[in-house]
Amino acid sequence: MLTILSILIGVLTVYSSLRLTSDFSRQTQRTRAVRSSLVVLVISAGLGGMHLLGRRGLTGFTTEGRSLLISLFLYMLTLAGILYLFLRMRMILGEREQLKELAYRDTLTGLLNKNGMDHFWDHCKMSEQLAVLYLDLNRFKSINDTLGHHTGDLLLEAVGTSLQQFTCKGKRHIFRVGGDEFVIIAKRYSRKEAEQLALKVLERITRTYKLESHELFVSASVGITISQGRIDPKQLLQEADSAMYNAKQLGSGRYAVYKQESRIPSVKLLSSSRAQ
Known part of the structure; x- marks a missing residue:
């Protein structure tokens, strides 16, 4: 009877742990922390309860050697089962994280993709x-x-x-959103800081690339916009895209800043040596 109770505790422990970790990657950081703590408590309580029941079962059969061996075998089997299921659960969670990484990453460049951008907007503070x-x-x-x-x-x-070198966890995120289109989102950046970042990016990107038997000089154009008040992802991307289009129209190696007041992009040149 005690062995059956131990098995039931093991099954309940694994089931509760799996329920707590369902949709784990979609939760907020605070929710994930709370759920992780609950999983630790559930597993600790389950193993503790099984241990106490096992000890009680063992002490109840000290006079009969055969019963003692059976009880000991079933107790160890139950412990081995729950530990196996726990390790299996950890492996499943690891596979989930790998699938999440694959879903959010562009396989060609290693940068975040459109799914990664959607995830960013979903977890972004609307007033930031x-x-x-x-x-x-x-x-x-x-x-x-x-x-x-x-x-x-x-x-x-x-x-x-x-572009990977400009990634900064928690501050700058870089996405590939199209064939040759990339988006950089920087948190808590002023217009001046954004312009400085654009210059550094252009200086890094605009150069000659040696690609197998080809040597290609490639430049880039950058459009910048700064959020004002509540964040509207669609509007921000449209404004930055509009500014980028205006920079491209005036030549290579340029960036444009979208002016919120007049809604007219202002354009700046990277340098005379680059814009050729």
């Missing part, structure tokens, strides 16, 4: 000040059409590697 930089490579379509998609992919991979 953000700087949104929309980056587009110049002449990419021509390169892709002339030299082939393989060369285009190599170029995107190289650009993605260059």
Whole structure:
């Protein structure tokens, strides 16, 4: 009877742990912390209860050797079962995290993708000040059409590697949102800081790339907008995209800042040596 109770405790412990960790990646950081604490408590209580029942079962059969061995075997079997299920649960959670990483990452550049951006907006504070930089490579379509998609992919991979250095956990997030379009979202950035970031990005991206047998000079254009009050993701992306389009129209190596008041982008040149 005690052995059956131990098994029931083990099953209940695993079931409760799985319920607490369901949709774990979609929860807020505070909720995940609370649920993790509850999982630890549930598993500790389950193992503790099984241990007490097992000891009681063992002390009840000290006069009969055969009964003692059976009770000991079932007790150890129950413990082994719950430990196996616990390890299996950890493996399942690890696989979930890997799937989440694959779902949110662009396989070519290693940057966050559109799913990652949606996840960012879902967990972003609506009143937080953000700087949104929309980056587009110049002449990419021509390169892709002339030299082939393989060369285009190599170029995107190289650009993605260059952009990775600007990632800062909790402060700057970089996404690939289209073929040659990238978005950088920086938290708590002023206009001046956003412009400085744009300059650094352009200086890093605008250069000659050696891609197998090809040497290609590639430049970029950047559009900037700063959030004002409550965040509207769609509007911010449209404003940054509009500013980027205006920068592209005036030549390579430029960035444009979207003016909220007049709704007219102001354009600046990276440097005379770059804009060629």
